[in-house]
Amino acid sequence: MIQAFQMPRCTVSRMGIVKWVPGRMKWRFPDPPVQIIRAGLRLGTSKGDVTLKLGWLRFMYQFSLVDIISKNIDAIEALEKQHGAKHPTLDDIYVEDNTNEKFTLIPEVIDAALLAGSAAAQLASNLKLPGLTLLDRANCMHIAAATRTASELCIPDLLLIAGPNGLHVKDIAAKTNTAPFIIARTLRLLATHYVFKEIKPDVFINNRTSSMLATEKPEAEILQIVKKRQQTLPAGTAPAVIPVQGDKYLNAGPGAIIAAFIEQTSDECFKASAFFPDIAIRNDFSKNGFQIAYQYDDLVWEFHEKTPGYLQRMQSAMLGSTKTRRTRQSLEAVEGFDWSAIPEGSVVVDLGTGSGLHAELIANKAPHLKIVLQDRVSTIANVTKPTWEKDNGKAGLVSKGQVTLEGINMFESQPAHRHGTVKVYFIRHVFHDWPDEAVLTVLTRLQEAAAADCKIVIVEHLIPYSCPDPEGEKQFPVTIVGEGKKEEPPAPLLSNLGAAHSDIYLVDYTVAAMANARERTIRDFADLLGQTGWKIDQTFQRIGQDLAQVICSKA
Numbered sequence: 172m173i174q175a176f177q178m179p180r181c182t183v184s185r186m187g188i189v190k191w192v193p194g195r196m197k198w199r200f201p202d203p204p205v206q207i208i209r210a211g212l213r214l215g216t217s218k219g220d221v222t223l224k225l226g227w228l229r230f231m232y233q234f235s236l237v238d239i240i241s242k243n244i245d246a247i248e249a250l251e252k253q254h255g256a257k258h259p260t261l262d263d264i265y266v267e268d269n270t271n272e273k274f275t276l277i278p279e280v281i282d283a284a285l286l287a288g289s290a291a292a293q294l295a296s297n298l299k300l301p302g303l304t305l306l307d308r309a310n311c312m313h314i315a316a317a318t319r320t321a322s323e324l325c326i327p328d329l330l331l332i333a334g335p336n337g338l339h340v341k342d343i344a345a346k347t348n349t350a351p352f353i354i355a356r357t358l359r360l361l362a363t364h365y366v367f368k369e370i371k372p373d374v375f376i377n378n379r380t381s382s383m384l385a386t387e388k389p390e391a392e393i394l395q396i397v398k399k400r401q402q403t404l405p406a407g408t409a410p411a412v413i414p415v416q417g418d419k420y421l422n423a424g425p426g427a428i429i430a431a432f433i434e435q436t437s438d439e440c441f442k443a444s445a446f447f448p449d450i451a452i453r454n455d456f457s458k459n460g461f462q463i464a465y466q467y468d469d470l471v472w473e474f475h476e477k478t479p480g481y482l483q484r485m486q487s488a489m490l491g492s493t494k495t496r497r498t499r500q501s502l503e504a505v506e507g508f509d510w511s512a513i514p515e516g517s518v519v520v521d522l523g524t525g526s527g528l529h530a531e532l533i534a535n536k537a538p539h540l541k542i543v544l545q546d547r548v549s550t551i552a553n554v555t556k557p558t559w560e561k562d563n564g565k566a567g568l569v570s571k572g573q574v575t576l577e578g579i580n581m582f583e584s585q586p587a588h589r590h591g592t593v594k595v596y597f598i599r600h601v602f603h604d605w606p607d608e609a610v611l612t613v614l615t616r617l618q619e620a621a622a623a624d625c626k627i628v629i630v631e632h633l634i635p636y637s638c639p640d641p642e643g644e645k646q647f648p649v650t651i652v653g654e655g656k657k658e659e660p661p662a663p664l665l666s667n668l669g670a671a672h673s674d675i676y677l678v679d680y681t682v683a684a685m686a687n688a689r690e691r692t693i694r695d696f697a698d699l700l701g702q703t704g705w706k707i708d709q710t711f712q713r714i715g716q717d718l719a720q721v722i723c724s725k726a
């Protein structure tokens with residue numbers, strides 16, 4: 172509803188851009204004028220007199236972005252008063268358990284921050300010359316390169332130790348045995364993208380973003396890590412497989428696992444991604460980007476198993492990836508589906524269990540069920556078993572027979588004793604590692620082994636469309652877990668919140684580059700399930716999360 176409104180005196184230039192008389196404006200919109208803007212966009216196809224209205228509506232389009240920003244910043248400020256906290260700014264140093272950092276995780280704060288951030292990013296894109304936007308996009312590999320350079324040289328740690336006065340690039344270069352001009356341009360490129368801050372010419376400090384990467388190790392150890400890294404990097408033309416020091420990420424503060432994730436992304440994934448367009452354009456998926464970049468024939472999982480540094484970095488990176496998003500994804504994975512409705516003594520298989528974190532959550536949530544942890548024989552022997560043996564709580568679940576560990580190959584038939592006896596296959600973050608053909612094979616093997624009342628609980632991110640999807644919402648309704656109600660973001664925001672919510676699309680490209688794999692939309696899952704005799708019964712999701720539980724049964 173428009174509370175107070177006065178039509179501006181506007182003229183329309185040849186390009187249809189509104190000019191207006193500022194003194195006469197008095198606009199107040201309690202809510203963004205969605206219907207009016209949508210109507211305006213429809214009018215955009217007309218000509219003549221209507222062009223005037225279109226120009227006016229274009230002006231309102233800009234205005235409503237500002238309105239969304241200011242309304243949501245007001246909301247955050249009101250929440251600050253209510254919670255006695257302040258939303259951190261870029262000038263703060265990141266401390267995980269700090270009251271202000273915890274404040275940013277309150278669902279209402281997340282919602283308001285996403286809306287304001289989305290509107291701000293869209294406004295910035297509206298205002299930037301499109302050619303420069305394209306250049307930004309095409310050149311973003313340099314930001315990845317600079318991020319890895321800074322992180323592997325442990326500059327966030329050196330700046331954390333240096334404190335508010337920061338360090339001159341010459342001092343950083345001297346400590347790390349590198350060239351000052353490299354440090355300067357690396358940190359300046361990143362500071363321009365709000366990572367680090369240049370407080371005087373050539374003097375840098377950490378900001379909230381860069382300080383997340385500090386391992387908090389003492390300076391002598393940090394410099395030793397950098398020195399070792401330099402000695403292990405091959406001289407001359409570097410082969411793709413350069414040694415990685417996994418031990419950097421151990422025995423350190425939470426920043427170490429975040430650094431592992433950032434360094435893995437800006438190293439392996441960055442190199443693999445460079446080759447993905449060649450594969451996509453040729454439409455030839457016989458090799459993936461990782462295999463081409465690393466001149467390696469096997470899959471990335473085998474590569475990790477054979478190269479201990481990479482394996483350690485990848486394992487730390489998986490922990491770090493949750494920290495960067497700071498969600499409760501582990502818990503959320505087992506919320507939604509009603510485990511209590513499964514009869515006493517039923518068998519639940521956690522397929523592709525990894526370390527078995529979610530199997531343990533299910534076992535504790537539903538002690539009346541028998542949980543089988545299935546993974547590759549080598550993963551069960553080298554990862555799952557040691558994890559479950561060294562923890563008393565887990566070991567207790569095994570010794571009392573509630574939990575069993577089982578080495579299998581999910582592409583082959585389920586073990587004979589599982590045929591017809593499993594009530595639920597729980598499958599979290601397994602399918603996103605594989606192309607469609609592989610997922611079809613696994614679903615077919617499960618279809619062959621499953622009894623008529625068997626369910627599959629798939630836990631994966633669901634890729635949101637970047638436009639509204641009322642048809643899909645009707646066809647695949649989502650049951651919300653926890654508080655809140657799903658609402659379409661106000662126009663003119665993209666329905667997926669655009670750049671404020673881009674990480675899932677980047678993860679999708681990561682799995683594509685590393686394994687020709689995919690994150691999927693709900694329609695993608697419905698299609699794969701339909702081809703293998705399964706159907707979707709229900710989908711559970713939390714507000715603001717892409718992670719979903721998709722409950723499936725035999726069609």
Ligand SMILES: C[S@@+](CC[C@H](N)C(=O)[O-])C[C@H]1O[C@@H](n2cnc3c(N)ncnc32)[C@H](O)[C@@H]1O
Pocket residue numbers: 522523524525526528529545546547550579580581582598599600601604
């Ligand atoms: C991304 S991890 C997910 C682990 C765990 N479900 C989670 O959500 O943390 C994928 C898992 O699939 C397992 N996996 C890969 N290939 C497999 C196969 N052929 N048979 C069984 N498990 C496999 C991997 O060993 C790994 O543990």
